[in-house]
Amino acid sequence: xxxxxxxxxxxxxxxxxxxxxxxxxxxxxxxxxxxxxxxxxxxxxxxxxxxxxxxxxxxxxxxxxxxxxxxxxxxxxxxxxxxxxxxxxxxxxxxxxxxxxxxxxxxxxxxxxxxxxxxxxxxxxxxxxxxxxxxxxxxxxxxxxxxxxxxxxxxxxxxxxxxxxxxxxxxxxxxxxxxxxxxxxxxxxxxxxxxxxxxxxxxxxxxxxxxxxxxxxxxxxxxxxxxxxxxxxxxxxxxxxxxxxxxxxxxxxxxxxxxxxxxxxxxxxxxxxxxxxxxxxxxxxxxxxxxxxxxxxxxxxxxxxxxxxxxxxxxxxxxxxxxxxxxxxxxxxxxxxxxxxxxxxxxxxxxxxxxxxxxxxxxxxxxxxxxxxxxxxxxxxxxxxxxxxxxxxxxxxxxxxxxxxxxxxxxxxxxxxxxxxxxxxxxxxxxxxxxxxxxxxxxxxxxxxxxxxxxxxxxxxxxxxxxxxxxxxxxxxxxxxxxxxxxxxxxxxxxxxxxxxxxxxxxxxxxxxxxxxxxxxxxxxxxxxxxxxxxxxxxxxxxxxxxxxxxxxxxxxxxxxxxxxxxxxxxxxxxxxxxxxxxxxxxxxxxxxxxxx
Amino acid sequence: xxxxxxxxxxxxxxxxxxxxxxxxxxxxxxxxxxxxxxxxxxxxxxxxxxxxxxxxxxxxxxxxxxxxxxxxxxxxxxxxxxxxxxxxxxxxxxxxxxxxxxxxxxxxxxxxxxxxxxxxxxxxxxxxxxxxxxxxxxxxxxxxxxxxxxxxxxxxxxxxxxxxxxxxxxxxxxxxxxxxxxxxxxxxxxxxxxxxxxxxxxxxxxxxxxxxxxxxxxxxxxxxxxxxxxxxxxxxxxxxxxxxxxxxxxxxxxxxxxxxxxxxxxxxxxxxxxxxxxxxxxxxxxxxxxxxxxxxxxxxxxxxxxxxxxxxxxxxxxxxxxxxxxxxxxxxxxxxxxxxxxxxxxxxxxxxxxxxxxx
Numbered sequence: 001x002x003x004x005x006x007x008x009x010x011x012x013x014x015x016x017x018x019x020x021x022x023x024x025x026x027x028x029x030x031x032x033x034x035x036x037x038x039x040x041x042x043x044x045x046x047x048x049x050x051x052x053x054x055x056x057x058x059x060x061x062x063x064x065x066x067x068x069x070x071x072x073x074x075x076x077x078x079x080x081x082x083x084x085x086x087x088x089x090x091x092x093x094x095x096x097x098x099x100x101x102x103x104x105x106x107x108x109x110x111x112x113x114x115x116x117x118x119x120x121x122x123x124x125x126x127x128x129x130x131x132x133x134x135x136x137x138x139x140x141x142x143x144x145x146x147x148x149x150x151x152x153x154x155x156x157x158x159x160x161x162x163x164x165x166x167x168x169x170x171x172x173x174x175x176x177x178x179x180x181x182x183x184x185x186x187x188x189x190x191x192x193x194x195x196x197x198x199x200x201x202x203x204x205x206x207x208x209x210x211x212x213x214x215x216x217x218x219x220x221x222x223x224x225x226x227x228x229x230x231x232x233x234x235x236x237x238x239x240x241x242x243x244x245x246x247x248x249x250x251x252x253x254x255x256x257x258x259x260x261x262x263x264x265x266x267x268x269x270x271x272x273x274x275x276x277x278x279x280x281x282x283x284x285x286x287x288x289x290x291x292x293x294x295x296x297x298x299x300x301x302x303x304x305x306x307x308x309x310x311x312x313x314x315x316x317x318x319x320x321x322x323x324x325x326x327x328x329x330x331x332x333x334x335x336x337x338x339x340x341x342x343x344x345x346x347x348x349x350x351x352x353x354x355x356x357x358x359x360x361x362x363x364x365x366x367x368x369x370x371x372x373x374x375x376x377x378x379x380x381x382x383x384x385x386x387x388x389x390x391x392x393x394x395x396x397x398x399x400x401x402x403x404x405x406x407x408x409x410x411x412x413x414x415x416x417x418x419x420x421x422x423x424x425x426x427x428x429x430x431x432x433x434x435x436x437x438x439x440x441x442x443x444x445x446x447x448x449x450x451x452x453x454x455x456x457x458x459x460x461x462x463x464x465x466x467x468x469x470x471x472x473x474x475x476x477x478x479x480x481x482x483x484x485x486x487x488x489x490x491x492x493x494x495x496x497x498x499x500x501x502x503x504x505x506x507x508x509x510x511x512x513x514x515x516x517x518x519x520x521x522x523x524x525x526x527x528x529x530x531x532x533x534x535x536x537x538x539x540x541x542x543x544x545x546x547x548x549x550x551x552x553x554x555x556x557x558x559x560x561x562x563x564x565x566x567x568x569x570x571x572x573x574x575x576x577x578x579x580x581x582x583x584x585x586x587x588x589x590x591x592x593x594x595x596x597x
Numbered sequence: 598x599x600x601x602x603x604x605x606x607x608x609x610x611x612x613x614x615x616x617x618x619x620x621x622x623x624x625x626x627x628x629x630x631x632x633x634x635x636x637x638x639x640x641x642x643x644x645x646x647x648x649x650x651x652x653x654x655x656x657x658x659x660x661x662x663x664x665x666x667x668x669x670x671x672x673x674x675x676x677x678x679x680x681x682x683x684x685x686x687x688x689x690x691x692x693x694x695x696x697x698x699x700x701x702x703x704x705x706x707x708x709x710x711x712x713x714x715x716x717x718x719x720x721x722x723x724x725x726x727x728x729x730x731x732x733x734x735x736x737x738x739x740x741x742x743x744x745x746x747x748x749x750x751x752x753x754x755x756x757x758x759x760x761x762x763x764x765x766x767x768x769x770x771x772x773x774x775x776x777x778x779x780x781x782x783x784x785x786x787x788x789x790x791x792x793x794x795x796x797x798x799x800x801x802x803x804x805x806x807x808x809x810x811x812x813x814x815x816x817x818x819x820x821x822x823x824x825x826x827x828x829x830x831x832x833x834x835x836x837x838x839x840x841x842x843x844x845x846x847x848x849x850x851x852x853x854x855x856x857x858x859x860x861x862x863x864x865x866x867x868x869x870x871x872x873x874x875x876x877x878x879x880x881x882x883x884x885x886x887x888x889x890x891x892x893x894x895x896x897x898x899x900x901x902x903x904x905x906x907x908x909x910x911x912x913x914x915x916x917x918x919x920x921x922x923x924x925x926x927x928x929x930x931x932x933x934x935x936x937x938x939x940x941x942x943x944x945x946x947x948x949x950x951x952x953x954x955x956x
Binding site for chain 2: 475477478480481482483484485486487488491495496499500502
């Protein structure tokens with residue numbers, strides 16, 4: 001029962017008495033110290049180095065503002081900025097223009113096969129856009145693309161190509177269709193969460209369907225629409241893979257590909273690259289600030305497959321035409337590119353055309369077992385993602401706990417630092433980790449640790465926000481009860497909080513693992529042949545011309561991702577069910593007055 | 598003196614002061630009810646006792662151990678104080694037995710002793726049959742008993758109950774009141790019971806501390822609180838009460854509008870000070886205009902009946918005294934007055950008290 005103070009309460013000394021046990025426990029110091037150190041290493045240090053480097057000259061290493069003035073004086077450096085903005089605006093317009101009507105159709109109307117459309121849109125969601133771009137290169141490259149070949153066979157051999165994916169239009173198209181799922185998800189969950197009663201109340205007051213939609217439904221989802229526009233804009237601005245695949249070959253630079261170019265120069269202009277990150281960071285920071293203003297603290301939308309129970313708007317004769325239109329997105333983002341990738345990956349040599357003799361699983365065997373490079377990349381991808389997701393969820397959860405329960409003075413600073421990576425585009429993260437960890441005393445270049453750390457840092461905000469939202473659902477008195485029974489802070493966290501988070505933690509792990517395994521831009525400057533991952537291997541192999549192998553790797557990555565997405569739901573549910581009510585069918589003692597559960 | 602001693606306890610949250618210096622003693626083995634409306638500071642007092650908040654000023658002692666002062670707080674797990682929460686806080690991922698045994702496992706007791714104490718505690722709260730159930734399979738009352746059992750199993754030196762019955766339905770609430778009192782009598786634990794329900798406090802407590810706006814209004818036995826309230830707030834908060842505001846005329850007299858009424862004066866107010874005449878509705882007698890009652894030893898007021906409600910055992914009559922004053926009277930059901938009829942109200946002087954406003 002602690003140390004007994006022997007002060008008499010009535011003595012003069014009692015006036016300034018201090019309970020003898022008010023010391024800070026050692027364990028607490030160690031945990032907070034470790035969290036602070038990790039946050040420093042994962043967030044503060046890389047960002048600090050980028051900032052520091054941006055003020056240094058690449059050749060002399062001296063302090064300078066020259067890098068920044070160069071950005072605004074050189075057309076070479078201004079043009080990518082304008083191209084990036086164009087790509088971002090166009091992406092956002094497409095994403096919202098398609099995503100919002102699609103969300104309305106799926107959430108609010110009697111569209112046929114709504115669930116299927118939802119699932120297909122989710123499939124587009126988890127498809128890395130650079131793999132979609134690879135598929136579309138097969139479909140719409142100016143000469144060899146299948147759709148162009150088909151066009152020529154219809155219009156005559158002398159007709160020019162119908163489509164050219166290697167263009168700004170092509171890049172906008174790809175970025176757009178793979179960003180639609182973001183706006184779709186945000187708006188459809190806003191529609192799903194909206195209480196049916198709000199619309200019913202309008203109906204009982206004599207408002208018709210259209211009137212209700214205009215004066216109730218649309219105003220209520222407007223914040224979600226604006227927020228999804230901002231998010232899509234950021235996607236278009238910060239994507240690296242798609243422009244690298246589609247724009248670099250034709251010499252159209254954007255900010256992200258220009259950054260990669262600085263690293264490929266000889267000697268590389270790494271300090272210049274750091275400065276060139278800043279306009280990008282400035283814009284994303286501003287946009288996230290706006291989004292926060294609009295959405296409040298609700299930063300992430302949980303993906304749920306639940307559909308609304310209320311009445312649906314009857315589309316009538318427009319039902320099937322609407323279904324056809326709703327299928328367009330899955331057609332261009334899933335069916336066509338997947339089919340192209342699958343077919344090419346299954347041919348021994350693509351040039352020989354489609355025939356039974358040419359079909360084989362050769363490239364899969366080759367990728368998995370035959371080639372040490374691809375084999376290593378696959379193993380690395382799985383290992384790094386597992387470790388990174390675990391580290392990310394552990395750290396994110398602990399920080400969320402410290403912040404949510406205000407365990408220490410300045411806890412919100414921990415939260416703020418943990419959220420910073422959300423404004424840092426993947427490619428900038430890569431620049432930051434390269435800057436911070438390719439020098440003494442922490443030279444991690446070439447080690448798996450560097451990639452694991454970079455991945456974990458990038459997705460830390462997701463793990464943190466997810467952990468926070470679970471913790472909000474767990475009343476602090478469940479923990480206080482344990483404290484009052486004699487459990488310390490650590491014991492309480494481990495035996496009460498963690499089990500109660502249960503399935504939520506697992507779903508958080510998947511929520512982080514899936515984007516990590518498909519992440520390209522963060523890894524791009526950090527890999528070495530030994531620490532290559534699947535995404536960077538695909539990225540680097542695309543110029544080699546071995547399209548069959550690239551496609552086989554892409555299909556493998558897609559399969560892994562889709563399998564994980566499919567497994568996440570049931571696994572999470574399994575752990576969640578176990579913690580609430582166990583089968584009451586099992587031998588339970590007959591009890592008086594048990595309420596039905 | 599042993600037991601809980603709270604000395605000049607103050608607690609501020611920013612600019613808001615939840616407690617303005619409370620002094621309280623809870624002798625060992627007694628059950629103290631902290632009673633007051635929401636926002637009175639009773640829950641803050643409990644959180645300070647449990648060690649989840651640090652006081653801004655003042656001290657909390659348990660026997661000879663200083664638990665809390667502005668300079669530091671003994672963490673909750675080291676206080677030997679069990680807390681039962683308003684919403685039970687029963688862990689949904691543990692069975693009844695696991696919930697109850699948690700505190701015993703923390704104390705690293707031998708297995709046999711854990712089993713023995715678990716059985717004994719479950720028997721005390723009559724939960725033996727439900728030991729392997731999960732909380733989601735229990736009713737609210739059963740969950741409440743799990744929470745109580747969990748708190749008792751560790752044999753705390755102090756038990757805190759935070760509105761333990763407020764989430765139960767009325768019928769169960771009445772039953773559990775007696776059960777809590779029974780458990781207290783059985784174990785003799787020093788107990789602090791927070792509630793906003795006066796009848797809960799009257800039934801369960803040895804002593805009641807009435808609080809309002811962060812000030813202690815009165816500390817006393819249930820009889821003290823009901824029969825000798827220290828001020829008009831306490832009188833009105835406990836049981837039904839009429840409170841006629843006026844000014845002191847000194848010498849046990851109060852001016853209410855045009856009348857000067859007399860009553861035992863417990864306000865301590867000087868001549869002209871703000872005081873109230875308090876009288877329970879059950880003590881007020883009403884007579885029709887045609888009757889000539891014996892007004893010996895009574896204050897006499899007259900008014901018109903505003904409304905009358907038949908409640909079976911009595912009639913609840915509201916009399917309009919004019920100038921915005923009203924008087925409630927519980928009269929025998931055989932007696933009846935139509936709204937609008939003129940009545941004379943007799944207030945026996947011995948049942949009236951002149952009281953000051955709340956602290």
